[in-house]
Amino acid sequence: MKMTKKTYLLLALLVAALLFPILVPNQYYLQILILVFIWTIAVYGLNTITGLTGQLSLAHAGFFAIGAYSLGLLTINAGIPFWAAFVLAIVITTIISFFIGIVALRTKSHFFAIYTMSVGFLIYLIIYKSELTGGVRGLIGIPNPAPIGPLTFESIQSYYYLMLFFLLLTIFFMYRLFHSLLGKTFVAIRNSEELAETLGISVMRNKLLAFVISAGVASLSGALYASYVRFLGPQMADIHVAFEILLYLLVGGIGTLAGPLIGTFIVVVLTQMLQFLEEFRMLVFGPIVVLLILFYPRGIVGGYLMWRAKRAKKQKVAEASSTKGENGNAVNH
Structure with missing residues (x-):
């Protein structure tokens, strides 16, 4: 099989990612990349419903939080083993998103965005007010990921490779989705729902499937975040988190395969570089993002x-x- 330039580039990036903790054993840089990996997975989830089917969902932070809190509650309160709770957290989120999607997807365009924003705010209020979730105090003491055979997850390097594994798994899944008949069906719905219906495509069923996949990937990201940070607060379900995830997607490129990774990496790293400006960093970061969106409305990759x-x-x-x-x-x- 002939190796293309694109294949060589991807292999080089993969090797660089695998060797990074060895060549650059700086914990601060590793922590930044771990957060990049986690948030990139969340952005890939949003890209499924917004990029492929054209439905702007603002409930993504809520699904992210459900995945995180489900893992925390199942491990702390119910005493369920970590990896069983990890899988259950994703299952619980997808079931909840299924029932939300049945109602939400009866609306269209900006009505869908407003409805999902309301759902996200409702999830935030439930987490904020409920005693089960710890309310304002949040959840503390989420356990480390349980060992898998000889593999343990206690050092920052082990967390790096764990998050990298799930990121690569997500990218592989998205690659197969993008190039599958299902992915092309989602794009057909985005281009024209009326035309898709005339071709015999069940628009509602496929949009619901995209919505559930989107929520499931977001909950995966949330569960990984909970296992890494080990403390959860209601602010993680706030609407500003949903807009941050959307920003990562806008910068990288909506509906593209590499956009979520590139957009998240650029925005997170740039935000960290401007930390010395404290509250004034948005005065620099904001105009940069505005100019980028003005001159590249389809994002960097687009x-x-x-x-x-x-x-x-x-x-x-x-x-x-x-x-x-x-x-x-x-x-x-």
């Missing part, structure tokens, strides 16, 4: 793909003109 498509089109036109000219010269001779 802008690059458009530029590459235009360049390929120009090359085809130039080759066609050159071929036509050669044929003309041959006839004249």
Whole structure:
């Protein structure tokens, strides 16, 4: 099998990610990358419903929080083993999202966004007011991930590789989804629901499936976050978290495969670099993001793909003109 430049680049990035903790054993950098990995998974979840089917969901922080709190409550209160609780947390979130989606997806465009924002706020209020979740105090003492054979997860390096594993698993899943018939069905719905219906596609069923997948991936991210931070507060379900996840997606590129990873990495790293400005960092960061969205409305990856498509089109036109000219010269001779 012939190796392309893209394949070599992906292999180089994978090797760099695997060797990073060995070559750069700086705990601060590792912590930043762990957060990048966790939030990237959440952004991939949002990209499923917003990028592929075109439905702007603002309940994503709520599903993220449900996954995190489910893991915490199942391990602390119910005493369920970590990995069983981890799986159950995702199952619980997908079941809840199924019933929410049945109602939410009866609305369209900005009504859907408003409804899901209300759902997210309701989840925040439940977590904030409920004694079960600890209310304002939150949950403390979430256990470390249980060992898997000889593998233990106590050091920062072990957490790095654990989060990297789940990120790679998510990217592989998304790659298969993007290139599957189901993924193309989601895109057809995004382009035109009326046309999709005329082709025999069940719009409601497929949008609901995308919504459930989106929530499930978000809950995976939330459960990983809970296992890493080991403390949860109601602010993680706040609407500003949903907008942060949306920002990562906008910067990287909605509906693209690499957009969530690139957008999350850039925004999180840039935010950390501007920490010395404290509360004034948004005065620098805000205009940068606005300019990026103005000049690259489809995000960094989307802008690059458009530029590459235009360049390929120009090359085809130039080759066609050159071929036509050669044929003309041959006839004249």
